[in-house]
Amino acid sequence: GFIGPLVIYLIERDRDPFVRAHAAESLNFQITLIIASMAIVLLSLLLMFVFIGFFTIFLIYLIPIIDLIFLVIAAVAASDGKYYRYPLTIRFVS
Numbered sequence: 001g002f003i004g005p006l007v008i009y010l011i012e013r014d015r016d017p018f019v020r021a022h023a024a025e026s027l028n029f030q031i032t033l034i035i036a037s038m039a040i041v042l043l044s045l046l047l048m049f050v051f052i053g054f055f056t057i058f059l060i061y062l063i064p065i066i067d068l069i070f071l072v073i074a075a076v077a078a079s080d081g082k083y084y085r086y087p088l089t090i091r092f093v094s
C-alpha cells in the first residue's frame with residue numbers, strides 16, 4: 001500500500017503540486033492504516049487473556065475494506081480535479 005504513493009511523492013513533489021498533494025495524502029493514509037493494523041493486533045493479543053481478543057482480532061479484516069473504499073473516493077475526486085483529504089489520517093508528510 002504505501003510504496004506506490006511514496007514513489008509518486010518522491011518523483012513528483014517538485015513538479016506538480018496537485019499530484020504531490022494527492023500522493024502525500026495517500027502516503028499519510030497508508031501509514032495511518034499500518035499503525036492502526038498494528039494497534040488492533042497488539043490490543044487483540046492483550047485482550048486474548050480475557051478472551052475478548054479472540055473476537056476483536058477479526059477487526060483486522062476491516063482495514064483492507066476501509067482502504068479500498070477511501071482509495072476509490074480519492075481517485076474519483078482526483079479525476080474530477082478536486083483535492084481530497086482522507087478522514088482520521090495522521091499527517092506525517094506534508
